[in-house]
Amino acid sequence: MSQQTVNGVPSRGKVLTLDNMNPNVKRVEYAVRGPIVQRAVQIEKELKEGVKKPFSEVIKANIGDAHAMGQKPITFLRQVLALCSYPELLEDNKFPEDAKKRAKRILQACGGHSIGAYSASQGIECVRQDVARYIEKRDGGISSNPDNIYLSTGASDAIVTMLKLLVCGEGRDRTGVMISIPQYPLYSAALADLGAVQVSYYLDEDKCWSLDVAELRRSLNAARQHCNPRVLCIINPGNPTGQVQSRQCIEDVIRFAKEEHLFLMADEVYQDNVYAEGCKFHSFKKVLFEMGPEYSSTVEMASFHSTSKCYMGECGFRGGYMEIINMDPEVKAQLTKLVSVRLCPPVPGQALLDLVVNPPQPDEPSYTTFMKERTVVLADLAEKARLTEQIFNKVPGITCNPVQGAMYTFPRITLSQKAIDKAKEEGQVPDMFYCMKLLEEEGICLVPGSGFGQREGTFHFRMTILPPTEKLKVVLHKISEFHLRFTQEFS
């Protein structure tokens, strides 16, 4: 037991210290809210206290948080939520009938007609039914069973739960999980927390961050030397890379998963965020079922969706769902048991998800406004995606793939040897050094590429395209100028 002496009085060490805490937790890293964001929050505080900076506000382009960037909530969604929160408003004639109808339906499905009651652990039944119908419509009629839908606390919750189910074995038998590099760091964080083996496969930056089955195979074979790879995770549209996978690519991945006996996890939270011409979102489930029963009745898969992205951007409600396909019934019973321990996902988030999968219909009073609001958000995003690519690609030393979908750009930046050496001197990875400097000089908060993973010797950052167009232009120009300055300083 460690004993220290403070002011001559022997004091015992804490019960819980860095040395005797859960070692897996120590290995967890989550760059999206890492040191750079902590510094950004500090700088904001300093600005508020009147400390002089070369900028007047901090722009947080580190996270896909649409409302924080000024995107307005969809009126219909919020009307229904207000009605559910305070049902006395159902008497108020300011609210449209379709909003009232949705609210009544949701409340009727809640215990005691209150969103304050726990729901079933798997989620409110009628919401799960609506989700299933939404998936059927999305996938051209392929059937979806509400029993296979699990509502969740954001998509993150469901992803971690699925990974948790999959992890077993020790040493060479320990479960390996294939994730893309670059990846969304929830995956690496969850794998560290669970003590699973991260198996990295690289996306091809030169081909617009596309996924290549040969690379999957290389990575799998290498991993089989030291662990038991059982899961393949895909993010489509990609985060942080913004690529949208072709139907052909998805077919290849499914074939690969079947051949190699892998459980597929398809993170499809950006399914409405597709901007590039010629690109289209194809759900893994639809492609799976179009490949015929040989695949659709065997390949095990979970697909994730959320209320946080797309045109809604309702991150704070922590709504989401997953659909499981071909899961072993005994495992499914275990899954149901496991989620019951946390009682239920937040009910306001469940209500919101219901509205997302069951929005106003053409003959309903809110339809026109809803479509207008939705279209404006998505059209703006498409424009900002283009703008970002164009401006960055004009800067010598920055190359940027088209932002085909999702909400981020992940441009490659050239850093000179001198800059790299300087970073090393400061004990930082080079792109962290770059981003930290950008934050201090311009007040722009990005996430260094190293937080997502990248090929050795390459450097990137992730930036959301969410700021309002005018502000985004300013951000892009500031970054361009900074990059030129930085390049000069370290040439």
Added chain:
Amino acid sequence: MCAGNKLQNFRVKSLVSVMVCSLTSHPLSSSPGRALSSLSATRRGLPKEKMSENGVSSRAKVLTIDTMNPTVKKVEYAVRGPIVQRAVELERELSEGIKKPFAEVIKANIGDAHAMGQQPITFFRQVLALCSYPELLNDSTFPEDAKSRARRILQSCGGNSMGSYSASQGIDSVRQDVARYIERRDGGVPCDPDNIYLTTGASDGIVTMLKLLVCGEGATRTGVMISIPQYPLYSAALAELGAVQINYYLNEEKCWSMDISELQRALDEARRHCNPRALCIINPGNPTGQVQSRQCIEDVIRFAAKERLFLMADEVYQDNVYADGCQFHSFKKVLFEMGPEYSNTVELVSFHSTSKCYMGECGFRGGYMEIINMDNEVKAQLTKLVSVRLCPPVPGQALMDLVVNPPQPGEPSYENFIKERTATLSALAEKAKLTEQVLNTVQGISCNPVQGAMYSFPRITISAKAVKEATDKGQQPDMFYCMKMLEETGICLVPGSGFGQKDGTYHFRMTILPPTDKLKILLNKVKEFHQKFTQQYT
């Protein structure tokens, strides 16, 4: 073997196995042989062939009961276990017109106040509606204090919207309000908002803290002391984390009170096979309803200091105290009143939630924890860990803010708020008394006073004949009892075995939440059932 059978079998065994396994072996070391063979096969990329179906060979699933996470299999959560699943089935059958000896299923298994008809507090819901749809801020029908709360909350949200992520630790202004609430509650003992973490219900905070604490292998594996009976979130979380569950028994004869010599016994025994590092207390008690005396809390703190245990105080029922002479004392307040020798050293975390007390807002999943004397480096790790899940649900955070900062005297909503709050709490107090009284009139049921919380945990006498029949059916005797009660009366309770109990004793947990009239009917039905059951098995 049919899957259903296998599952049931597993369930019966596993309660035992949680206790045994957690005491004897590391959870990851117990893979059955067939699981191993299938693992090594898949590792080589040669998935094992399953039986031949219609001449076509079909491969086994990637993820099967044999190849899934073994710690997940050990998780048990009786509050939503098989009896509740059967209750849901019965409800469906009733709605399909199938005849039953009852007209409705009464779910007294879970502390879900609104589901039992309790009305939400008007003020809370007004503010939540305003936050959801800020256009209502122009609506003159909403009181000014509700509007000013809503504005304050919205101003601390990114883009003035509840749809933004908050800081992972929770909204700054909410954490400040929580800190001030704690200071008021604890007679001025200071509270730093930096030590407040908002959570997704208290469950989330509890699991996060346990996760931080778990380390070591074999005899150095972290052990966590929990009461028996306990709230099964604890045993479930420990099973999942592969930590060692250390049981200390509450004293049923002394109103479920806690006894230091029993803590010492449990600790000394556990030290032989694990490294006990944390002591969990639920006060007021779930499922037992006892309220700890100030003296008892002092003793516990002294014990934790002496034995170097991290204290976890689950205080989600802090407003639910009914019995004369009982009062809620927070662990933090007592800790600080014991002087710097304790208040500077004992590591403590305390949990609260929006789901219980007079609010009963379970669906919003609001909650917080306060950490005290946590090592700075560990705190940084905690902050990092919670950041991965981005943030607790913002509507739950907003609700938490209202709970800790309710209408004040002089504000327009004050009177109505106090009226609603008082009505709920005094109805609960009445129901607590009623439950104890009625159950104690039944021969073969003995029930401690429900001093606090929301449950009664009466002891039931089950005859040897009934025990035998249950055993023959492969059920725990109290599960057999509760299942039979459900089928015959439509009342859904949770068997005591789901919470843990002394060997050879049997209990059930029942919430006292149904409206008084319904509760009376329910209690009488329980009474009649028990008499019939006793007669049937004499």
